[in-house]
Ligand SMILES: Nc1ncnc2c1ncn2[C@@H]1O[C@H](COP(=O)(O)OP(=O)(O)O)[C@@H](O)[C@H]1O
């Protein structure tokens with residue numbers, strides 16, 4: 001008689017993946033739905049999302065995800081999966097996305113007819129007054145950048161970003177649900193009023209399987225800027241801010257629901273819809289669904305000294321650690337299964353896309369072939385330096401606005417003299433050295449920001465002392481297939497045992513969810529996730545070493561390069577101004593004559609320096625120009641608080657004289673701002 005099986009799902013930006021393992025953690029079935037390919041024409045999404053560039057909004061329709069659930073399960077059924085053997089399922093959702101349920105949701109979820117699809121019953125496509133399961137048809141996505149004003153309010157609410165990070169694990173971020181809920185309530189007051197419950201993407205998916213709105217997960221709740229991590233409860237003044245006053249706190253808490261502490265305790269059994277339609281057993285348990293990043297760290301028995309690097313569209317660096325050392329530069333979250341452990345995370349918007357750009361420049365075409373990139377990267381010397389007397393070549397490569405550091409899009413290249421500490425700006429033009437330098441840049445940023453979490457190690461062969469570094473680095477995600485990236489990763493980050501790749505590295509998140517289901521259903525009293533998975537883990541089958549780690553000489557060279565890299569970032573931020581920095585050293589690019597009525601400025605991003613000067617009695621405006629429209633819209637929200645300014649479509653209307661505009665000197669020609 002065949003044994004029990006467990007399902008894990010990963011609802012991410014572009015795909016829904018589902019996979020099935022047995023009690024021995026071995027992969028049995030997997031299926032995926034690609035949103036662009038399968039539903040692009042129905043929902044109009046590109047790369048899984050819809051955008052409103054005017055306001056920096058990025059969002060996706062939960063209805064599409066419902067379609068995806070039916071399709072993934074159909075795919076697993078076609079492969080011959082006997083759903084009757086599934087004893088438990090869990091899943092993961094891309095973090096920070098928020099779903100707004102209507103008052104009818106629970107009733108609709110409970111009474112689903114197995115002969116019909118989920119979407120036709122939960123989102124019947126009603127226009128005007130909404131009658132389906134959603135109070136709002138869209139879910140703000142993690143790439144959304146529309147909430148700068150709300151983020152400013154969140155950071156200020158507890159005093160400053162440091163304090164907010166100390167309490168909630170992160171400073172305010174555009175994508176986090178607290179600022180998103182605040183914006184939703186003010187932008188769509190009637191939808192907010194009709195919102196009975198608020199889910200994260202993870203608990204949304206759990207709710208569908210459970211047949212009623214599922215609680216938020218103890219790890220995913222720490223990606224909201226609303227949860228007090230140390231005290232394990234909602235932070236009242238932040239809830240009050242999001243809710244719109246003390247008198248509305250109870251209403252918002254009701255919408256958010258309770259947050260169980262145990263990430264392994266079943267919410268209940270699968271809903272009748274799935275037993276009737278797919279043949280799931282009635283006692284199939286729904287184990288709490290968590291965020292995609294917390295779920296990824298469950299794909300293996302990760303030790304506190306190990307690091308995971310997810311090389312997907314974005315790059316995330318993940319560690320599991322007992323130390324809670326919050327800082328505005330990164331995120332700390334509750335561990336999804338184990339109280340007392342935390343997940344440390346760095347999240348970069350520029351990962352695969354930035355590398356692909358250099359690859360294509362090198363190839364001179366869009367073939368997508370990595371061979372030339374790889375051979376160039378590995379044949380270029382470390383930091384492009386042939387001898388120790390030469391300068392190091394360092395760069396920042398951000399085709400999209402970056403989170404770490406918080407700076408708009410651009411590319412910057414410098415020569416760094418490790419001896420003198422001098423940095424010299426060099427041409428912004430592409431050269432083949434960029435193939436190595438971009439990979440070095442991405443890993444130098446990780447090394448810089450993770451150094452306080454790694455410990456001195458012993459050489460496993462000689463027992464000699466080694467400098468602080470990870471014990472192992474595990475690569476997951478699409479880029480984990482690349483041997484050149486793995487090699488440079490080991491050289492820059494070190495790792496005493498080397499760089500490893502999971503057998504199904506591209507699907508680690510769904511695998512982690514499936515393991516969570518195994519643990520939730522099969523654990524003995526008090527047995528931790530690490531204990532259970534550790535005992536059943538077959539190292540030889542599940543991971544393979546893909547590159548060496550610590551390399552004497554290279555590691556020390558990169559220790560010097562990290563110092564130059566840190567300086568370079570500071571210089572770039574000072575020079576161009578990050579979204580939250582005071583811009584200095586700009587160049588006047590256009591002198592405006594004092595307008596008599598409205599002056600409309602079409603440009604990209606405004607910095608805080610502008611605010612200060614706008615508030616001066618003379619009302620002269622020094623406006624820093626960035627590159628993208630998204631930050632523009634965000635900044636404008638703040639600027640329009642001033643009575644002399646108001647917001648028009650794509651523009652800032654200014655009732656007072658604008659004395660001058662300035663932009664970063666080196667980007668003037670690309671910005672094309674103008675006055676009408
Ligand atoms: N051989 C390779 N070398 C480098 N990058 C690769 C390779 N194969 C895929 N990728 C990158 O992987 C990324 C997609 O990874 P994936 O984990 O599937 O993304 P996501 O989970 O964000 O949808 C793409 O940016 C692609 O460039």
Ligand SMILES: O=C(CO)[C@@H](O)[C@H](O)COP(=O)(O)O
Nearest residue numbers: 012013094095142292314347
């Ligand atoms: O915002 C974050 C983490 O904070 C992202 O990691 C999202 O969780 C999206 O993940 P993918 O869809 O790219 O896997």
